[in-house]
Amino acid sequence: MSQLRSTLEFLVYDWLQAENLTSRDRYADHSRETFDAVMDTCERIAREKYAPFNRTVDTQEPTFDGEKVSQPQCTHDARKAFADSGMLSAAQPYEKGGMQLPYVVEAAANSFFGCASISIGSNLLTVGNANLLRVHGTPMQQQVFADNEFNGRWAGTMALSEPQAGSSLSDILTRAEPDGADFDSDALGARYRLKGNKMWISSGDHELTENIVHLVLAKIPGPDGKLIAGVKGISLFIVPKKLVDTDGNLTGERNDVALAGLNHKLGWRGTTNTLLNFGEGKYPVRGGAGAIGYLVGKPHEGLKCMFHMMNEARIGIGMAATMLGLAGYYASLEYAKNRPQGRPTTEGGKDAASAQVAIIEHTDVKRMLLAQKAYCEGALALNMYCARLVDEGRTGAAEEAVRSKLLLEVLTPIAKSWPSENCLEANSLAIQIHGGYGYTRDFPVEQYWRDNRLNMIHEGTHGIQAADLLGRKVRMQDGAGLQLLAQTMQATIKKAAARPELAQYAHDLNQALQDVSAATQAAWLTGNPQEALANAVPYMQAFGHTVLAWVWLDVACKVLEQDASQALAANAGRINAISYFYRYELPKITAWLNVVNARDMTCAQMPVEAF
Secondary structure, eight states, X not given: OHHHHHHHHIIIIIISOGGGXXXXXGGTTOOHHHHHHHHHHHHHHIIIIIGGGHHHHHHSOOEEOSSOEEOOHHHHHHHHHHHHTTGGGTTSOGGGTOOOOOHHHHHHXXXXXXXXXXXXXXXXXXXXXXXXHHHHSOHHHIIIIIHHXXXXXXXXXXXXXXXXXXXXXXXXXXEEEEOOSOOTTGGGOSEEEEEEEEEEEETOSOSSSSEEEEEEEEEOOOTTSOOOSXXXXXXXXXXXXXXXXXXXXXXXXXXXXXXXXXXXXXXXXXXXXXXXXXXXXXSOOTTSSSEEEEEESSTTOHHHHHHHHHHHHHHHHHHHHHHHHHHHHHHHHHHHHHOBOXXXXXXXXXXXXXXXXXXXXXXXXXXXXXXHHHHXXXXXXXXXXXXXXXXXXXHSOHHHHHHHHHHHHHHHXXXXXXXXXXXXXXXXXXXXXXXXXXXSTTSTXXXXXXXXXXXXXXXXXXXXXXXXIIIIITTHHHHHHHHHHHHHHHHHHHHHHTSTTTHHHHHHHHHHHHHHHHHHHHHTTTOOHHHHGGGHHHHHHHHHHHHHHHHHHHHHHHHHXXXXXXXXXXXXXXXXXXXXXXXXXXXXHHHHHHHHHTTOOTTTTOOGGGO
């Protein structure tokens, strides 16, 4: 993990200047030394408790005997080590038992776990669940549920999808009705009884913690007893696996949340993925029928509350995709350096009597390695930049905080979608470099690809992210977010244009930015959403490539600012990566934007029967 560590240090300290955050009151107790100590701890735990067992959890999937989920001991050990490290509450204030770390440092430290074994579990949902309750929960809900998630006693989930309603949340059928039974725990919030089914719930049942806190979307029936159509009828509820009192103690009574079965997926096999039945009567709760749930926020504002967790999870999935891409890159780089095959081509052809060379000497292998580097290190830079925006939003001056939050809104679909597509391609290239061996389980790259393939679907498919970007994010506040992103890019373009080595790239990025802006206008020229969104995915691909070109150019500016003696090889690698991206990748946006500009309806108007 030494290469990951050096890359993170360059991005966090040199490029993003994270040490400057210690001048702010919230982070005043910290220093480079404390930041490094956190990364040291996480790197060590990842190396000792995660990496050696990545294959174990892939081959020894969770099992369910009808009552209890079983997982290998290494999963329990890894989860305990993570919780004991305090990383669950790393960004929480001291008075809540946290380290009060900047989010950019927390994200960097957590990246070691994703690189070592995403399948063991990232604890992403537990932290996101608790963070949501910090914002939208009552003081008692925060104390009982969020605090016990942050301290590691309990785990958390998000329960949105249903068997008949995956991404279409307006079609959920889980219902919640007010509960008039006499309980001692009314202080936990307005109490409801839930009935319904939830599908694809990651970490929905396990024995890793003493309790699991489900955040469940459900609809409250209207006066006529019918569910309100659309997303306006959705509310959000805390539904614990085991019932608790106001002191956070288990009451000894099981809530009516039943595991109906485990989903066995292509990747992330070490993480339980579940079908949960709420209120089916397997574990009847005294006083009535249905699972006990406590309302979070106001009735019918559940989706608004849940987006707090969904947006956090989307950025987390982008980070997971990035780390899987980097894991594959590091593995294929090592393989390419040590695998002898073939001989160099000279003017006289190949000399069969000469010694074989390592395959990294071959141009096409260099191409595939350079593509992986450009994709994955670029995605990591984007992830870290977004993490820095979170810190600005939390602790920056008022105007800067507002700008940072708006910029993060626009970038979130890209932070999720771009790594999940392009770092998956990096994993495919890692298999290609291994040749036939890459298909086998003797090498890790096939697992990295399988694990990463899930991330294009996790937390909203490509199509959903694209519709969010073109349909909402670039248009919100009369395009203020897009204008802010353009201004931020222009600052980098101006800086790079002053350097002869980067002037051409600055020109190319400026042209790409103009092309994306023009395509945004062209897509909505008729005001017809069907025409505008017909090519939302190509639009997002072009937008994402433009964003990554900007990130790489900004990184290159920092590289050239440094003393030539600093990390010469690493910086040369970064400069070559930007060359690759601008020459091989950025030109792709022309084809993507052509169909956007034309509002091409080839796909939209394809008759169903013609398939």
